[in-house]
Amino acid sequence: xxxxxxxxxxxxxxxxxxxxxxxxxxxxxxxxxxxxxxxxxxxxxxxxxxxxxxxxxxxxxxxxxxxxxxxxxxxxxxxxxxxxxxxxxxxxxxxxxxxxxxxxxxxxxxxxxxxxxxxxxxxxxxxxxxxxxxxxxxxxxxxxxxxxxxxxxxxxxxxxxxxxxxxxxxxxxxxxxxxxxxxxxxxxxxxxxxxxxxxxxxxxxxxxxxxxxxxxxxxxxxxxxxxxxxxxxxxxxxxxxxxxxxxxxxxxxxxxxxxxxxxxxxxxxxxxxxxxxx
Ligand SMILES: [Zn+2]
Numbered sequence: 001x002x003x004x005x006x007x008x009x010x011x012x013x014x015x016x017x018x019x020x021x022x023x024x025x026x027x028x029x030x031x032x033x034x035x036x037x038x039x040x041x042x043x044x045x046x047x048x049x050x051x052x053x054x055x056x057x058x059x060x061x062x063x064x065x066x067x068x069x070x071x072x073x074x075x076x077x078x079x080x081x082x083x084x085x086x087x088x089x090x091x092x093x094x095x096x097x098x099x100x101x102x103x104x105x106x107x108x109x110x111x112x113x114x115x116x117x118x119x120x121x122x123x124x125x126x127x128x129x130x131x132x133x134x135x136x137x138x139x140x141x142x143x144x145x146x147x148x149x150x151x152x153x154x155x156x157x158x159x160x161x162x163x164x165x166x167x168x169x170x171x172x173x174x175x176x177x178x179x180x181x182x183x184x185x186x187x188x189x190x191x192x193x194x195x196x197x198x199x200x201x202x203x204x205x206x207x208x209x210x211x212x213x214x215x216x217x218x219x220x221x222x223x224x225x226x227x228x229x230x231x232x233x234x235x236x237x238x239x240x241x242x243x244x245x246x247x248x249x250x251x252x253x254x255x256x257x258x259x260x261x262x263x264x265x266x267x268x269x270x271x272x273x274x275x276x277x278x
Contacts, residue, residue: 013056015057016028016057016060018097019067020066023097027097030137031058031105034105038110040250041248042117045247045248046205046208047117049117050116051116056092056112057089058092058093058094059092060097060101061095061096074094081095081100082095082096082101082104084108084112093112103134106135107130110128111129119212120207120208123166123168123183123191124187124208126184126187127184130187130191131192131195132144134146135247140249142246143244144245144247146241146242150241151241154185157182159189160186161236162232162233165186191204192241193235193236195245195247196245199226203225203232205224206221207221265277
C-alpha cells in the first residue's frame with residue numbers, strides 16, 4: 001500500500017548483512033540514517049510518496065573475491081561497486097564495503113527512492129543521484145557540497161541551455177564516478193541550482209508531479225519557477241558551480257524504525273520483531 005505522507009517518513013527500515021566479515025555498527029547506522037534522511041527530504045520537500053514502512057536490505061561485501069564473483073553472476077558492469085535490485089523479499093542493495101560505499105549507496109538509493117515518483121526526466125533523476133552522493137547527514141539536515149572536479153568538468157564541457165537539457169534524447173549510462181560524462185555534470189548543475197532555493201525545490205516538486213516528458217517539465221518550470229524558463233535560463237548560464245547548501249529533513253514525531261525493531265526471517269520476509277518469523 002502506498003500512503004500519502006505528511007512532513008515525515010515513518011520508517012525507512014534497513015537491515016544489513018555482511019559477507020566475508022562483520023559490518024560495523026557505525027556502518028549500519030550510516031546506511032540507516034542516510035537513507036532515512038534522503039527519504040524524508042524526498043517526501044517532505046519534493047513530494048515523493050514512499051511506501052511506509054519502506055524496507056531495504058543491504059548486503060555489504062567485505063571480501064573482494066566474493067564480491068567480484070557476485071558481481072559477475074549478477075551481470076553488473078565490471079567497474080560497478082554496488083547496485084540495487086528487487087528480490088521476492090523486497091528491495092536489496094549489494095555493495096562493496098570499501099571507501100566509496102557511502103557515495104555508491106546514496107547514488108543508487110536516490111534512484112530507488114525516486115522510482116516511487118513515477119516517470120521523472122533523466123537529467124533530474126541522475127542529477128539528484130549525483131547531488132545526493134555528496135550528502136552528509138547532520139541531525140535534521142543534509143549538507144550537500146560541490147565536488148571540485150564537477151566544477152572543472154563543467155568548465156571544460158560548457159553548459160547547454162536549460163531547454164537543450166530538457167530535450168536531449170541522448171542515452172544516459174551510469175559510469176564510474178571518476179568518468180562521469182558531460183551529461184551527468186550538466187544535469188547535476190541544473191539540479192543543484194534548483195535544490196539550492198525554496199522556489200527551485202518547489203519547481204523540482206512540480207516537475208516530479210508531471211509525466212517526465214520535456215513538455216511536462218517545461219510547463220512545470222513556467223508555472224512554478226519565478227520568471228519561468230527565461231529566468232531559469234539566465235540563472236543557469238550564470239550559476240557558479242560551487243554550491244554548498246543545507247536541505248532540511250524534519251525529524252519525525254514517530255521514532256524511526258530500525259533494525260532492532262525489525263528482523264529478516266530465513267525465508268527472506270522482513271517482519272516486526274514483536275511478530276516474529278512463525
Ligand atoms: Zn545513476
